[in-house]
Structure formats: structure tokens, C-alpha cells
Amino acid sequence: MVDREHVQMLPKPPVSKWQAEVNGLKSEILVESNAILLDVLRDKVGTLGVKRGCDMGTCGCCSVLVDGEPRLSCLMLAEEARGRSITTVEGLADGHHLHPIQTCFAEAGGSQCGFCTPGFLVVCSALLEENPEPNKNEIKDAIEGNLCRCTGYQQIVEAVEMAAEIKRSDESPSNLTTPSSDPHPVGPDEPSLPPGDAR
Ligand code: FES
Ligand code: FES
DSSP: OOOOOOOOSSOOOOEEEEEEEETTEEEEEEEETTOBHHHIIIIIIOOTTSOOSSSSSSSOTTEEEETTEEEEGGGSBGGGGTTSEEEOGGGSSBTTBOOHHHHHHHHHTOOSSOSSHHHHHHHHHHHHHHOSSOOHHHHHHHTTTOOOSSSOSHHHHHHHHHHHHHHHHHTSGGGTTSOTTOSSOSOTTOTTSOTTOOO
16 A cells, blocks of 8 residues: 655644633643634633634624623634633633623523523623613614524613613622622532531
């Protein structure tokens, strides 16, 4: 049998060490110079909450925050995010405390099949950071790049309005120590619980 030499059509892209902070944790991995951020996050970092919808910049399912700004990870080279802070849907909750936008999506029916939800959640969380009291038009503008086939959007807009209200009351000086957005504020492994009192 003839041993054929495999000739590559394109030279392999160089591989280098890539690092970024993903959901508050330092991530250091080897990536190819042309790697797409979506692939790196899903396949190497393991943040599977970042969804691949269209893979061409039209659905918003792959949205993540890069230094707090919503970005489509399917259209971004990992190289562009090198050394930056990346937040995926997994990074929105604060320990046991869900982000108000997560609670309100569940309560208002803003999530049905759920495939689009991670993208909406990160985009809406960024909106609430920037604008604590968005009106309906501002909410619609913020989510215009995110497609949902299930909800009809009305429940999503309502969820953002509810979350904005909760966030404002959580951040009011009289309420800073009791996160009211989480229906189960004490988790089973909360260190403040006496032994044997895990719920
Ligand atoms: S997967 Fe990125 S916009 Fe659709
Ligand atoms: S909840 Fe199904 S696509 Fe949005």
C-alpha cells in the first residue's frame, strides 16, 4: 500500500496561550489565532450556557458581555477578548442569589423553550446596569438583536420592567443587605446555617 503524504490546503494557524477572566475566574488555555470566541467559550472554557443559534450574527443567542458590553461571541475572535473580562449567563447569579433578571424571566414567562434565554439575560443585565429605569422603547431597543420564536417578546419586556423595579429596591440604601430578588435567599450550604439545619 502506497503511503501518501497528506498535503494541507491551508497552513495551520499558530496556537498561543490565551487568557481572560471568565465569570470572575482566570481562564488560561491554548487557542488557535483564528478561534472564534463562541467556540472557545463552549468547547474549551465549558460555559455551555452560551448558545450557538445562527452562527452568523443574526439571533443574539451567543451574546456575552465583554468588559460589561454585550457582544455576539459568534462574530468575535477570541483574540479580541484576550485579557478582558467576559460574563456569560453562568456568571450572572451572585452565589445563591439569582440576578433579578433571571428571577423575573421565570416569573413573567420570558423563557419558554429557553434556547434564546441566555442571550436575552446577559443583554438585559447590561441594560439594567446602564439604565436602572428603562422605558418600553429602551428595552425594545436593547433586545432588538435577540430573536425569540416562543414568547412574542411581551413577557420579556415585562420581565425587564419587573427586574428593574426589584434591582432599584435592592439597591436602595434601606435594603442593601437583604437581596429580595431571590425567592430562596439561604442555600443548603450557607455557612450561617447551624449544622443539621440544611434545607
Ligand atoms: S449564534 Fe451568534 S448571533 Fe446567532
Ligand atoms: S424561549 Fe424559545 S426561542 Fe425564546
